[in-house]
Amino acid sequence: MCKECWERIAKADDTEFLDSLELTNAERVVLEELYKQGENLIVEILELQGKALHDAIEELSEDLLIDIGELGKVLVSVQNGDLFTIQFEQAVYDAFTPLYHLAGESELSVLSNEKTWSTKNKAASRFAKNLQKLVPDMNGTSKDTMTRAFQKAIKEGKTPSDRALLVREISAAAAKGDAGPFTMERAITVSRTMSTAAANGGKLEGWKQSEVVNGKKWRSSKGDRTRKSHKKANGQVRALDEPFEVGKSKLMFPGDPAGRPEEIIRCRCTMQAIME
Incomplete structure (x- = not known):
């Protein structure tokens, strides 16, 4: 699907979710901006990951390029680097923790004028750690996607040179975001999954701090x-x-990072407060 199509879908998802929150116009503008910032950060880190992988693939000899075992070692080696661990986790924290706080503070301000939201509460810290735990799973998905693509290239090539060329072409396409796990579609999927988790997680914490929401x-x-x-x-x-x-998962809120991937990826659901 084209980049513009995915952006339109993402915008529709954002609008539907934001409509479910109790936000002032000013808060909504800020939240929409945080959504966009989160997406941009994920796009940037995926682009860097794709380039790092392609650079490593380009250094391999023709013999190693058609050895799926060696290609797997390269994938693991790149994933163990900062781009696939520390920087990705930091990007997740920087992009989605502010969204968690804004959603929680917005809910709390609507429910209680006497309560003050704390940006240093323990619940927020636990949430950030849980969200970052999704990064290894996402890296695993990237590795599996590239491995399957390389295996297909090696199988389809008629000669060793053909196979090596196909592997390089797949690596180059992935680095450009034209195929594989580093595309705009992938970035939007990751971003929307994180956004739903952050907004709903903050919303739930705001309800708890209000002490007026029962369910x-x-x-x-x-x-x-x-x-x-x-x-x-x-x-x-x-x-x-x-x-x-929900399905085979127990979720504290829609998008809960503790849930199974099939129940949280690109989830667009939300919650309603029960006051009695």
Whole structure:
């Protein structure tokens, strides 16, 4: 799908989610900007990862280029570098922790004029760590995607030189974001997954700090793209400290990083506060 198409889908998802929050116009503008900043940071780090991988592939001899075992070693080596660990985790923290705080503070201000949101609360620290735990899974997905692509190239090439050339072409396309795990589609998928988690996680913490919200209700997003398990969860009511049961996962909120990938990736659901 074209870059513009994915951007339009992402914008529609953002609008639907933001409509579900109790935001002033000024808060909404800030939240939309944080969404965009998060996406830009993920795009930037994926571009750097793709380039690092391609540079490493370019240094291999023709014999090593057609050895899937050696290619796997290169993937692991690059992933163990700063770009695939420290910098990615830092980018996640920088991009989505502010969104968590704004969502939580916004909910708290609506519910209680006497409470003050703290940006140093323990819940926020725990959330940031849980969100960063998704990074190894995302790196694993990137490795699997590239491994399959390299295996296909090696299988399709008629001669060793043909196979090596195909591997280099796949690596170059991935580095440019034209294919593989470093595309705009991938960046939007990662960004929207993180955004949903951050906004819903902050929202839940704001409710807890208000001390006037007793429970939460799952609100499924609308449209044909909503998963069956999420539609089934629609209307499910739980105490603030009890998880929703969604598919095979127990989620404290939509997008909860503790959930299974199939239940949190590109989730667009939200929650409603229960006051009685």
